[in-house]
Amino acid sequence: xxxxxxxxxxxxxxxxxxxxxxxxxxxxxxxxxxxxxxxxxxxxxxxxxxxxxxxxxxxxxxxxxxxxxxxxxxxxxxxxxxxxxxxxxxxxxxxxxxxxxxxxxxxxxxxxxxxxxxxxxxxxxxxxxxxxxxxxxxxxxxxxxxxxxxxxxxxxxxxxxxxxxxxxxxxxxxxxxxxxxxxxxxxxxxxxxxxxxxxxxxxxxxxxxxxxxxxxxxxxxxxxxxxxxxxxxxxxxxxxxxxxxxxxxxxxxxxxxxxxxxxxxxxxxxxxxxxxxxxxxxxxxxxxxxxxxxxxxxxxxxxxxxxxxxxxxxxxxxxxxxxxxxxxxxxxxxxxxxxxxxxxxxxxxxxxxxxxxxxxxxxxxxxxxxxxxxxxxxxxxxxxxxxxxxxxxxxxxxxxxxxxxxxxxxxxxxxxxxxxxxxxxxxxxxxxxxxxxxxxxxxxxxxxxxxxxxxxxxxxxxxxxxxxxxxxxxxxxxxxxxxxxxxxxxxxxxxxxxxxxxxxxxxxxxxxxxxxxxxxxxxxxxxxxxxxxxxxxxxxxxxxxxxxxxxxxxxxxxxxxxxxxxxxxxxxxxxxxxxxxxxxxxxxxxxxxxxxxxxxxxxxxxxxxxxxxxxxxxxxxxxx
Amino acid sequence: xxxxxxxxxxxxxxxxxxxxxxxxxxxxxxxxxxxxxxxxxxxxxxxxxxxxxxxxxxxxxxxxxxxxxxxxxxxxxxxxxxxxxxxxxxxxxxxxxxxxxxxxxxxxxxxxxxxxxxxxxxxxxxxxxxxxxxxxxxxxxxxxxxxxxxxxxxxx
Numbered sequence: 001x002x003x004x005x006x007x008x009x010x011x012x013x014x015x016x017x018x019x020x021x022x023x024x025x026x027x028x029x030x031x032x033x034x035x036x037x038x039x040x041x042x043x044x045x046x047x048x049x050x051x052x053x054x055x056x057x058x059x060x061x062x063x064x065x066x067x068x069x070x071x072x073x074x075x076x077x078x079x080x081x082x083x084x085x086x087x088x089x090x091x092x093x094x095x096x097x098x099x100x101x102x103x104x105x106x107x108x109x110x111x112x113x114x115x116x117x118x119x120x121x122x123x124x125x126x127x128x129x130x131x132x133x134x135x136x137x138x139x140x141x142x143x144x145x146x147x148x149x150x151x152x153x154x155x156x157x158x159x160x161x162x163x164x165x166x167x168x169x170x171x172x173x174x175x176x177x178x179x180x181x182x183x184x185x186x187x188x189x190x191x192x193x194x195x196x197x198x199x200x201x202x203x204x205x206x207x208x209x210x211x212x213x214x215x216x217x218x219x220x221x222x223x224x225x226x227x228x229x230x231x232x233x234x235x236x237x238x239x240x241x242x243x244x245x246x247x248x249x250x251x252x253x254x255x256x257x258x259x260x261x262x263x264x265x266x267x268x269x270x271x272x273x274x275x276x277x278x279x280x281x282x283x284x285x286x287x288x289x290x291x292x293x294x295x296x297x298x299x300x301x302x303x304x305x306x307x308x309x310x311x312x313x314x315x316x317x318x319x320x321x322x323x324x325x326x327x328x329x330x331x332x333x334x335x336x337x338x339x340x341x342x343x344x345x346x347x348x349x350x351x352x353x354x355x356x357x358x359x360x361x362x363x364x365x366x367x368x369x370x371x372x373x374x375x376x377x378x379x380x381x382x383x384x385x386x387x388x389x390x391x392x393x394x395x396x397x398x399x400x401x402x403x404x405x406x407x408x409x410x411x412x413x414x415x416x417x418x419x420x421x422x423x424x425x426x427x428x429x430x431x432x433x434x435x436x437x438x439x440x441x442x443x444x445x446x447x448x449x450x451x452x453x454x455x456x457x458x459x460x461x462x463x464x465x466x467x468x469x470x471x472x473x474x475x476x477x478x479x480x481x482x483x484x485x486x487x488x489x490x491x492x493x494x495x496x497x498x499x500x501x502x503x504x505x506x507x508x509x510x511x512x513x514x515x516x517x518x519x520x521x522x523x524x525x526x527x528x529x530x531x532x533x534x535x536x537x538x539x540x541x542x543x544x545x546x547x548x549x550x551x552x553x554x555x556x557x558x559x560x561x562x563x564x565x566x567x568x569x570x571x572x573x574x575x576x577x578x579x580x581x582x583x584x585x586x587x588x589x590x591x592x593x594x595x596x597x598x599x600x601x602x603x604x605x606x607x608x609x610x611x612x613x614x615x616x617x618x619x620x621x622x623x624x
Numbered sequence: 625x626x627x628x629x630x631x632x633x634x635x636x637x638x639x640x641x642x643x644x645x646x647x648x649x650x651x652x653x654x655x656x657x658x659x660x661x662x663x664x665x666x667x668x669x670x671x672x673x674x675x676x677x678x679x680x681x682x683x684x685x686x687x688x689x690x691x692x693x694x695x696x697x698x699x700x701x702x703x704x705x706x707x708x709x710x711x712x713x714x715x716x717x718x719x720x721x722x723x724x725x726x727x728x729x730x731x732x733x734x735x736x737x738x739x740x741x742x743x744x745x746x747x748x749x750x751x752x753x754x755x756x757x758x759x760x761x762x763x764x765x766x767x768x769x770x771x772x773x774x775x776x777x778x779x780x
Binding site for chain 2: 049050052053054090091093226227228229230231232235267268269270305306307308309310311322325326327328384385386387388392393394424427458460462466471474475478482484583586587589612613615616617619
C-alpha cells in the first residue's frame, strides 16, 4: 500500500518531465553514457522543517524523476538521492549537495524548475551550474562553527539506521556495555557535560544520584518538549539524527539502571515524532533496543509520549505528571526527581542535546570532550540564530564564543540598514543583552551574570524597529498564559506584570510603574514554585536594566521610540491611496471609520481607540 | 456509532498506564474535538471520573471542546515571528476571514484561525501553517493570497 502511494506521484512526474526531456534529445545520448558515471553520485536534499517548507519534497521528487528520464534505473536513483536533516542554513533553503566523483558542490534556493538544468549540466555534463551555487556567506556560516553534534545532520539519511551505523553509530553503546555503569558515569562526570535544557546541572552528577537509589525500578526521560519560542535546536537534532538521541538514552539507561525510557516530545513537531518512531523501530530490529541489548543481558525499551501543548511541561516534575496522563503541574522540590520522579520512582530527565552528546563522550573520551569550550562550560552548544539577521539558522559553536562572532561572523550581520539593538537569549526565561555587551563570551555563567540565561539556546537578534517594552510584554503574555496556576506568585504576579506593561504600552503608564515592575519581578523570582515562575520576570527585569529610557519614553512622554506600540501612534487615512474597499470600516471595533461604497474612508479621531486593526487590514497601505 | 470508534481507541491503550492524554489526543483525531458523550463513555469504561478528562483537556492548549473549521490556519507567534511582524499577519487574516471577535472559527465553518507559541521554524519566520502545510517568510499580503487559494479550493 505504502509502495503504491509512493509510486503514483512519481510516475506522473516522469511523464511530465518526459516532455521536457524530449526538447533536449541532444543530451539523450550523453545521458545514456552518463549512467556509468552516475554510480559515484550522491544527491543530498535538506528535508528538515525549514527545507520542507521551502518545497524540498518537490525538489527531491523532481531529481528522482529527472534521473529516471535519463535512463538511470530506479534502484540506483533510490541509492543516490538522499534526504537529510537540517544543515542549519535555513535562510537559503532548499539546499542540495551533489557529490560527483568525489567533488562536492552545494546549491542554494533550489526549486523544482531548476532541477532539470542541474541534472543536464552538472550531473550528466560535469559542469556545475555556477550561478546557483552557494555563495561565500554559506562558507562563512559553516567555517566558523565547530560541529560535533550537528556534523551528521544534513549528511546522513535520518530515516536509515545503516547510514548512522556507517559513520560509527551505536559504537558508543557497544563501548558502554563493555564497561560497568559506574565507569560510564565517571566518564560523563569527568567530561564536565552540563545539562543543555537551560539550568546547566552537571549530567554526570544527576546520573550518579539516581544510580545510588535503593529502588529497583527507575526511569530515564528525554525532554524534547522544546517550548521556548525561538528555539528549534532539539527539533533539528531529532529530525537530522534521531539515532544519536536514542543511543545517548540507551547509554544513560544502562548507567543509571533504568529499563524503561520515555521521550516526551511536542505534538507540534510531527516530522520529528515520525522520524523517532522510525528510528525506534529500526533500533529494535537491530537489537539496540528491547530484551537483552546486544546480548549483554541488559533490557531497555523507549516509548514516545506526545505533549499536548503546555509550556510548563518542559519543567521536570510537570513533564512527569504529564507522562502519567495528568495535568502538567509542577510539585514542590521536597525531593529530587532522582529520588522520586515518574510514578514516584527514581528518574533521570535530560534534554535532547544532552543525550546527543553522550555517545560522543563515551566513544571519544572525556579528555577529548573537554578540549571544546571553556573550563566551567565544556563542549559545544547548538544555538538557533534568528531575528533580523542575514544568515538565520542553526549553529553549533564551542562554549565561550562571543556574541559578536556568532552574529557578525557566522550570522553575516544585520539585514538592511538597521543596527543591532539587543540579543534576546534563553527565550521567555532569559533576558535581553544590549549591543554593548556583544563581546560577552557565551557560557552558562557569563549569561547569568548579565541577567539572562542560556536556556535551551534560542538567540533572537532585534534591531531599532523592535520596542523593548513590547518585547517584554510579549514574553510576559506568553508566560502568563502558560502559567499552570498552582502557585500564587506566578499565577497572579505575572498577571499584574502584564497589566502594568499593557498600560505602559498603551500610554497610560504611571510614574512609579518601573519600580513596581522591579519589586514584583523580584518577588515572583523568589517565591515561585518552579522554574517557569522563577525565571518569568527575567525579560522584564533585563529590559528595564538595559533599556530603562524606553520605558520612560512610554510613561513620561507617551512616545514609543521604535514606533511599535499602536496606541501611541496617530492614524491617518490617505485619500490618494484609499481604494474605497471598506475593509477598514468593517474591522473597526469602535465605529470610528465612516465609509460608503465608492467613497474614501474617513477616520473620526475622537472615536478612534488606536487599536490598529484598520492599519493591519488595509491591503493598500492607505492607513498611516 | 461513537461506541465503535471509542472502542477502537481503547483497544490501543488499555494496557498502558497514564493514557488519559493519549486517549484525548486520539479522540480529537477521530472526532475533530473532545466530545462530551465520548468522554463519558471512556469515563464509565475505565472508571476514571469525567472531571479528570476535562481537567486534562482544559489544561493543554492542544484540546478543543468545540468543533473546528474545515481548514485550520495556524499563525505562529514565537519570538522570531513576533519581531518580524506576526501580529499584523494575524490581524490581516482575521479581517480577511471575518472571524467574529471572541471566536476562532468562521461562521460558515470553513476556517479556524488559531495561534501557536512556536513551531520551531524560526529561521523562516514569520510562519503560517494551513492544514499542516508550512508557509515561511509570510507578509500580510502573502497571507491574504494563501487564504484566497484555500477559499477557492474549499468552494470548488
